[in-house]
Amino acid sequence: VNDEESPAGDLEARRGRVLGASYRLFYDEPIQVVRGEDVYLWDADGRRYLDAYNNVASVGHSHGEVVSALAEQAAVLNTHTRYLGAEVVEYAEDLIVTFPGSLDRVVLTCTGSEANDVAYRLAKVVTGGNGVLVTSNAYHGVTDAVAQFSPSLGPAVAPGPHVRAVRAPDTYRESTDGIGQRFAADVATAIDDLRAHGLRPAAMFIDTVLSSDGVQTGKAGYLRPVQEVLQSAGVLLVADEVQAGFGRTGHMWGFERHGLEPDLVTLGKPMGNGHPIGGLVGRSELMDEFGRTARYFNTYGGNTVSAAVGRAVLRVIRRQGLVDNSAAVGTYLRSRLRDLQSRQPVIGQVRGEGLFVGLEIVDADGRADGDRAGHLVNGLRHRGVLVNTTGPHANVLKVRPPLTFSAAHADVLADALEEALLEDFKRS
Numbered sequence: 001v002n003d004e005e006s007p008a009g010d011l012e013a014r015r016g017r018v019l020g021a022s023y024r025l026f027y028d029e030p031i032q033v034v035r036g037e038d039v040y041l042w043d044a045d046g047r048r049y050l051d052a053y054n055n056v057a058s059v060g061h062s063h064g065e066v067v068s069a070l071a072e073q074a075a076v077l078n079t080h081t082r083y084l085g086a087e088v089v090e091y092a093e094d095l096i097v098t099f100p101g102s103l104d105r106v107v108l109t110c111t112g113s114e115a116n117d118v119a120y121r122l123a124k125v126v127t128g129g130n131g132v133l134v135t136s137n138a139y140h141g142v143t144d145a146v147a148q149f150s151p152s153l154g155p156a157v158a159p160g161p162h163v164r165a166v167r168a169p170d171t172y173r174e175s176t177d178g179i180g181q182r183f184a185a186d187v188a189t190a191i192d193d194l195r196a197h198g199l200r201p202a203a204m205f206i207d208t209v210l211s212s213d214g215v216q217t218g219k220a221g222y223l224r225p226v227q228e229v230l231q232s233a234g235v236l237l238v239a240d241e242v243q244a245g246f247g248r249t250g251h252m253w254g255f256e257r258h259g260l261e262p263d264l265v266t267l268g269k270p271m272g273n274g275h276p277i278g279g280l281v282g283r284s285e286l287m288d289e290f291g292r293t294a295r296y297f298n299t300y301g302g303n304t305v306s307a308a309v310g311r312a313v314l315r316v317i318r319r320q321g322l323v324d325n326s327a328a329v330g331t332y333l334r335s336r337l338r339d340l341q342s343r344q345p346v347i348g349q350v351r352g353e354g355l356f357v358g359l360e361i362v363d364a365d366g367r368a369d370g371d372r373a374g375h376l377v378n379g380l381r382h383r384g385v386l387v388n389t390t391g392p393h394a395n396v397l398k399v400r401p402p403l404t405f406s407a408a409h410a411d412v413l414a415d416a417l418e419e420a421l422l423e424d425f426k427r428s
């Protein structure tokens with residue numbers, strides 16, 4: 001915690017007074033960030049940090065082309081979708097071509113939560129049910145409806161009676177061969193259980209990297225059996241791409257890696273590189289059925305400036321080859337981390353896809369070691385490298401840098417982690 005006498009400590013105290021208890025800060029000594037550029041953040045004292053955590057500024061902090069698109073459009077016009085405007089249409093066209101042909105309609109929101117909320121409304125309309133399936137430590141957002149199917153919010157937010165949280169795959173502890181079948185069988189049981197309680201299942205929401213379940217990227221295709229169960233039960237599959245989307249996994253979309261054909265796809269975070277844009281993409285027959293009965297207007301969703309920003313982000317991803325960079329640098333980063341793992345058995349597993357990497361931190365018996373993971377996060381922070389933890393036991397180091405990360409940055413991260421591990425052994 002920052003010293004109260006210091007400027008950062010004073011700001012922390014003032015923040016606590018006005019923002020209150022529901023806001024949390026990262027790190028034992030919170031950082032006052034004042035500037036960002038590409039993969040770097042600077043604090044108020046001018047110290048530079050390598051950002052290996054932010055998937056929002058996914059094409060790099062303060063990217064010039066995105067900032068210019070925002071400023072130039074804001075200087076001309078910013079209005080909403082009740083007027084005919086070329087910008088939002090062009091953005092929707094640019095976005096849709098990145099999806100398989102069957103996913104051909106888009107609805108724009110401001111956040112990932114809103115996108116999941118609209119997806120849930122739509123699923124209720126087209127299936128006539130309200131049952132929802134999610135993974136056991138899922139996070140899908142903040143609205144009342146969505147929080148009820150976000151079990152990672154903890155026991156204070158009770159899951160709705162219409163929600164079934166299915167034990168998430170644990171790619172460290174379960175066998176690679178059986179994991180997809182086991183997960184699919186549990187989803188089938190949960191569907192039966194909803195029906196046994198007189199509830200009709202409407203949708204399953206799956207974060208296609210299972211980020212909050214501990215970055216359970218697993219073997220490509222292991223989520224296919226779940227899709228088969230959902231299809232035969234008439235339950236919609238919503239691929240939540242708020243974490244996995246826009247090139248993060250070395251594929252444009254996380255669902256592609258598993259060969260999934262989702263009914264709906266929800267988008268957020270990297271979509272605007274820091275500007276609040278979210279969206280829902282889906283099959284026209286579903287989207288149009290919803291649209292016939294429900295008018296959709298979102299004051300800011302699809303506004304002219306957001307559309308210009310969204311287009312710029314797509315352009316930058318394409319022009320800078322960021323999907324391929326994510327795949328190549330992610331592979332290199334994991335090879336460096338696996339080398340470290342061979343010397344440091346507290347790293348039980350190095351997993352991930354593209355630039356979404358999870359390191360399972362374990363004790364001598366292979367049990368989740370959240371304390372050590374927390375120490376490592378802070379050890380890295382004090383060495384100028386930013387990561388965080390995830391998973392139900394907060395023992396998985398989550399490494400998820402901007403997609404412009406290079407092999408040289410990966411080396412800095414791996415070297416700093418080795419130092420943090422050595423220091424942590426001295427402590428324990």
Ligand SMILES: Cc1ncc(COP(=O)(O)O)c(C=O)c1O
Pocket residue numbers: 110111112113114116139140141142207211240242243268269278
């Ligand atoms: C998988 C996933 N879905 C949805 C959301 C909600 O997005 P937002 O914070 O933009 O509402 C998040 C945010 O962390 C997320 O990780």
